[in-house]
Structures are given as structure tokens and as C-alpha cells.
Amino acid sequence: MALKLGDLAPSFVAETTQGEIDFHKYIDGSWAILFSHPNDFTPVCTTELGAVGKFMPEFEKRGVKVLALSCNDVESHKAWIKDIESFTPEAQVSYPIISDPKRDLAVQFGMLDPDEQDAAGIPLTARAVYVFGPDKKLKLSILYPATTGRNFHEVLRVIDSLQLTANHSVATPVNWNAGDKCMVVPGLSNEAAAAKFPKGFETIEVPSGKQYIRLTPQPNI
Amino acid sequence: MALKLGDLAPSFVAETTQGEIDFHKYIDGSWAILFSHPNDFTPVCTTELGAVGKFMPEFEKRGVKVLALSCNDVESHKAWIKDIESFTPEAQVSYPIISDPKRDLAVQFGMLDPDEQDAAGIPLTARAVYVFGPDKKLKLSILYPATTGRNFHEVLRVIDSLQLTANHSVATPVNWNAGDKCMVVPGLSNEAAAAKFPKGFETIEVPSGKQYIRLTPQPNI
Incomplete structure (x- = not known):
């Protein structure tokens, strides 16, 4: 098992x-x-x-x-x-x-x-x-x-993601590599995100009108 | 489970x-x-x-x-x-x-x-x-x-490896990408490998003296 x-x-x-x-x-x-x-x-x-x-x-x-x-x-x-x-x-x-x-x-x-x-x-x-x-x-x-x-490059890539996302309120998108933009996690309000990410975040408009795609620079660099 | x-x-x-x-x-x-x-x-x-x-x-x-x-x-x-x-x-x-x-x-x-x-x-x-x-x-x-x-590049990479190795007597080394050299599988004798791989194969010498590291060009291209 x-x-x-x-x-x-x-x-x-x-x-x-x-x-x-x-x-x-x-x-x-x-x-x-x-x-x-x-x-x-x-x-x-x-x-x-x-x-x-x-x-x-x-x-x-x-x-x-x-x-x-x-x-x-x-x-x-x-x-x-x-x-x-x-x-x-x-x-x-x-x-x-x-x-x-x-x-x-x-x-x-x-x-x-x-x-x-x-x-x-x-x-x-x-x-x-x-x-x-x-x-x-x-x-x-x-x-x-x-x-x-x-592919141990992939193993290092996911360790970077796991360590980053364990400590910051972000997740990493498909094919992400260290240094790329991250996603603000859905549980964080826009107000909380604004306070948490001094570099700001960008909300992407999509047809549903829902504002769940929010990109922010990698917070720990 | x-x-x-x-x-x-x-x-x-x-x-x-x-x-x-x-x-x-x-x-x-x-x-x-x-x-x-x-x-x-x-x-x-x-x-x-x-x-x-x-x-x-x-x-x-x-x-x-x-x-x-x-x-x-x-x-x-x-x-x-x-x-x-x-x-x-x-x-x-x-x-x-x-x-x-x-x-x-x-x-x-x-x-x-x-x-x-x-x-x-x-x-x-x-x-x-x-x-x-x-x-x-x-x-x-x-x-x-x-x-x-x-990482869907990795998913495509492993599909290439799985499909190649299912049909040829090779395995793919660490961090392999389509087009890179492959490994002759251990079960194949040198004689059988010589017959099977017209492009030939290279045996790498290692301290044990065992001749198990045999590289060959990707056989299906």
C-alpha cells in the first residue's frame, strides 16, 4: 500500500x-x-x-x-x-x-x-x-x-515550491520555476493580500467575472 | 489507498x-x-x-x-x-x-x-x-x-520514455530528454545488443570492472 x-x-x-x-x-x-x-x-x-x-x-x-x-x-x-x-x-x-x-x-x-x-x-x-x-x-x-x-531538476523545483508555499500565502502555477510569479491563495481576501504582499498583486479578468486569478511576484526574494 | x-x-x-x-x-x-x-x-x-x-x-x-x-x-x-x-x-x-x-x-x-x-x-x-x-x-x-x-513538460518527458522503453530494449537515464542517449537494459547480452542496435553502443568502464553501463543512441529515431 x-x-x-x-x-x-x-x-x-x-x-x-x-x-x-x-x-x-x-x-x-x-x-x-x-x-x-x-x-x-x-x-x-x-x-x-x-x-x-x-x-x-x-x-x-x-x-x-x-x-x-x-x-x-x-x-x-x-x-x-x-x-x-x-x-x-x-x-x-x-x-x-x-x-x-x-x-x-x-x-x-x-x-x-x-x-x-x-x-x-x-x-x-x-x-x-x-x-x-x-x-x-x-x-x-x-x-x-x-x-x-x-528528473532531479523537477525534484528540486517541487522542493522550492513546497518550501515557499508552506511559509507564504501563495501557490505555484503550472510549470513554475523559482523566481516566477506566484498565485495568491484563494483563502486570502484582497485586503489581506494587499497587506501581505508589499510588491502588490495583479488580478486577471476571466469570463466568469470571478476574481480568483491573482498573480504576485515570488514573496521571499 | x-x-x-x-x-x-x-x-x-x-x-x-x-x-x-x-x-x-x-x-x-x-x-x-x-x-x-x-x-x-x-x-x-x-x-x-x-x-x-x-x-x-x-x-x-x-x-x-x-x-x-x-x-x-x-x-x-x-x-x-x-x-x-x-x-x-x-x-x-x-x-x-x-x-x-x-x-x-x-x-x-x-x-x-x-x-x-x-x-x-x-x-x-x-x-x-x-x-x-x-x-x-x-x-x-x-x-x-x-x-x-x-510540470507538464515532465509529464511529456516520461511519456516519451515509457513509450520508447516499452518497445525497445533500452531504459532512459536520469534527466533524459527525447533524443538523448539511452541505456542498454541489463538483461541484453553484448551480442544481442550488437544485433539489436545497428548504431552500436558504448560500454563505460567503472571501478568494479562490471560492464553494465552501455550507452546507445535513441533507437527509434
């Missing part, structure tokens, strides 16, 4: 490449991403964990803790890290990789892909990404199959 | 802006995306359904059927379409929008967002995207909260 938005992150202790980690203690008070990959020593996963390694300064800048996970054992992960850092020379795999050989976490988080199996015919993890807020609740998830490498 | 990869799309008949639609008949033999939005006449949703309307030629080119869904009624959807097409003048909302006032489908597909509620305190749908293959099975999903508009 997959996690739903708003679900509290399951609490667990896991073996990782950086020793035993208690997930709730690890993410306490921070944003966090937990992402799974199908298998060590496979091509797409190598590019993905390299990209995350390369983007670590971006995750750190945003205060986001990062944890990877697959069903392989810790020794496999450690040997594979050398390949990852060789293939992506700008990458440092400074984040822990969880070992989940019995699929306890994969089942609990809904990460398994029935189409991808190990030599014994047991399902492997898909390419899941879970973003948790400082309240340890699920804010966003993506679930891609083994054939389709993720 | 959210859908998992490989799950068969639930069968349903729903009221839409284009009359009653039987989902399985509607998508039969095609790729399909079903995506939900929180509420008609709200700012981010207006930008999203406009973007999808603008991208319809791209979805049609890829043979992808498109269906939107929210808990609002059909009359609301129809009135709102005028606003959507006014805000995004290049958009034609030529795809049906499902009305799911009792949340039957929202619950069945795991689309609800506990943080977003209507005036009666009943949860609204989040920004879910489900991509189904011609076999009606779930290939990929994303689940974003109301505050964060989706």
Missing part, C-alpha cells in the same frame, strides 16, 4: 552505508527526501545516484536530508558508490543508502514494482520519491518504473 | 463534460493519463488545465488519451472551461473533465488530499497524475499537493 499525502512517515531503524539510522531522528525538524532505486550496479540507477550526489549542495542549501534505498546489502552499496562517483565525477555520494534486503520498508512505503524482479523472482523497488516536511508528513510523491530515470 | 505500479486501472463509468464515459472503453488500446485537480475556479488549476489544453497536440501525437477529474459538477466544469481558455488563449480544453462529487473515484484512485477541504470540510482531490499503458496497467504516478502546480 502506497503512502498518501498527509500520512506520517513510518518510523523505522535501518542499516545504511553510514551505519544504523533511525529515520524519524534523522529527519527531525528538516525537510527530507527518501528515494528508492531498483538495483545496485545497474545503468539508470548509477546515473540517478550520481545526479543526486552532484546536487547535494542544492539539497543542503534547502535544508533537505537525503536518503536512498534499495534491497541490496550494505557491502554492495559501498562497492557500487565507487562506480557512481567514477561515472559522475562531480558527484559525492555523501548521503546514506539504506539496505532493505527483506523488503520491509519497500512494502511499508509502497515502493515495489511487480515488473522488476531479482534472480529469485522477488519484486524489486521502483523509482519512488517521497518528500516529507518538517512535520514528518508526506508532502509529495512520485513513482516511476525501472525503465524511466527520474 | 493509492494505486501501485502494475495495478489494473479500476473500471468505472463517470459523468464528464463530454457525456458519460466508460473509462476502460475510452482508453482501450491507447496510452492514457488521468489527472485530478482540487477545485474549479481556482488559480493553479486554471493554469494547469490550460497547459494541458495547449499541449493536446503533443498528447495526440503520442496517442495518449487525456482525462481530467475533480469533485465539482459538470455544469461547474463547463462554465470554468471558458475561464481556462481565456487565461491560456492557446489552449483548447478538448479533453473531458470527470465530475466525481461523491469522491467515489478519488477514494478508489487514492487522489484525496486531507489538507484541502471544501466548505463542508470534506477533502478535495490532490494533483494526481496516473499514466496507464495500452494494457490498462499503471505505469507511473505523481501526487502533488494543491499548493504545487505540476
Whole structure:
């Protein structure tokens, strides 16, 4: 069963490449991403964990803790890290990789892909990404199959949106990128919006005559 | 409970802006995306359904059927379409929008967002995207909260990957875009790969000495 938005992150202790980690203690008070990959020593996963390694300064800048996970054992992960850092020379795999050989976490988080199996015919993890807020609740998830490498530019984009919208009364429109205009949330009156956004806001006229499309410059820059 | 990869799309008949639609008949033999939005006449949703309307030629080119869904009624959807097409003048909302006032489908597909509620305190749908293959099975999903508009460039990117990798023995690396190099899948021997990819493939040396990173030009162009 997959996690739903708003679900509290399951609490667990896991073996990782950086020793035993208690997930709730690890993410306490921070944003966090937990992402799974199908298998060590496979091509797409190598590019993905390299990209995350390369983007670590971006995750750190945003205060986001990062944890990877697959069903392989810790020794496999450690040997594979050398390949990852060789293939992506700008990458440092400074984040822990969880070992989940019995699929306890994969089942609990809904990460398994029935189409991808190990030599014994047991399902492997898909390419899941879970973003948790400082309240340890699920804010966003993506679930891609083994054939389709993720887009970590998109992961950074949504983290920017989640962090911005958690603290300001705006939402981010389709295809938004950091620095683009934002939408004033519907719950805020025009008077409250005028007080809250010193740069002002623009109301777009639409055929219904309803005044719900209100654009404002990104408030935290 | 959210859908998992490989799950068969639930069968349903729903009221839409284009009359009653039987989902399985509607998508039969095609790729399909079903995506939900929180509420008609709200700012981010207006930008999203406009973007999808603008991208319809791209979805049609890829043979992808498109269906939107929210808990609002059909009359609301129809009135709102005028606003959507006014805000995004290049958009034609030529795809049906499902009305799911009792949340039957929202619950069945795991689309609800506990943080977003209507005036009666009943949860609204989040920004879910489900991509189904011609076999009606779930290939990929994303689940974003109301505050964060989706990236439909990313949706097109993953459809390109899903369709390519379904028919060729390749997978697509991190941050891949159509036209970029692909990865030869691990299950294919070097001999079979040489026969299958007339443009050849390149094996990248890594510290483990394992020869699993094999790049090849995108095979279907």
C-alpha cells in the first residue's frame, strides 16, 4: 500500500552505508527526501545516484536530508558508490543508502514494482520519491518504473515550491520555476493580500467575472 | 489507498463534460493519463488545465488519451472551461473533465488530499497524475499537493520514455530528454545488443570492472 499525502512517515531503524539510522531522528525538524532505486550496479540507477550526489549542495542549501534505498546489502552499496562517483565525477555520494534486503520498508512505503524482479523472482523497488516536511508528513510523491530515470531538476523545483508555499500565502502555477510569479491563495481576501504582499498583486479578468486569478511576484526574494 | 505500479486501472463509468464515459472503453488500446485537480475556479488549476489544453497536440501525437477529474459538477466544469481558455488563449480544453462529487473515484484512485477541504470540510482531490499503458496497467504516478502546480513538460518527458522503453530494449537515464542517449537494459547480452542496435553502443568502464553501463543512441529515431 502506497503512502498518501498527509500520512506520517513510518518510523523505522535501518542499516545504511553510514551505519544504523533511525529515520524519524534523522529527519527531525528538516525537510527530507527518501528515494528508492531498483538495483545496485545497474545503468539508470548509477546515473540517478550520481545526479543526486552532484546536487547535494542544492539539497543542503534547502535544508533537505537525503536518503536512498534499495534491497541490496550494505557491502554492495559501498562497492557500487565507487562506480557512481567514477561515472559522475562531480558527484559525492555523501548521503546514506539504506539496505532493505527483506523488503520491509519497500512494502511499508509502497515502493515495489511487480515488473522488476531479482534472480529469485522477488519484486524489486521502483523509482519512488517521497518528500516529507518538517512535520514528518508526506508532502509529495512520485513513482516511476525501472525503465524511466527520474528528473532531479523537477525534484528540486517541487522542493522550492513546497518550501515557499508552506511559509507564504501563495501557490505555484503550472510549470513554475523559482523566481516566477506566484498565485495568491484563494483563502486570502484582497485586503489581506494587499497587506501581505508589499510588491502588490495583479488580478486577471476571466469570463466568469470571478476574481480568483491573482498573480504576485515570488514573496521571499 | 493509492494505486501501485502494475495495478489494473479500476473500471468505472463517470459523468464528464463530454457525456458519460466508460473509462476502460475510452482508453482501450491507447496510452492514457488521468489527472485530478482540487477545485474549479481556482488559480493553479486554471493554469494547469490550460497547459494541458495547449499541449493536446503533443498528447495526440503520442496517442495518449487525456482525462481530467475533480469533485465539482459538470455544469461547474463547463462554465470554468471558458475561464481556462481565456487565461491560456492557446489552449483548447478538448479533453473531458470527470465530475466525481461523491469522491467515489478519488477514494478508489487514492487522489484525496486531507489538507484541502471544501466548505463542508470534506477533502478535495490532490494533483494526481496516473499514466496507464495500452494494457490498462499503471505505469507511473505523481501526487502533488494543491499548493504545487505540476510540470507538464515532465509529464511529456516520461511519456516519451515509457513509450520508447516499452518497445525497445533500452531504459532512459536520469534527466533524459527525447533524443538523448539511452541505456542498454541489463538483461541484453553484448551480442544481442550488437544485433539489436545497428548504431552500436558504448560500454563505460567503472571501478568494479562490471560492464553494465552501455550507452546507445535513441533507437527509434
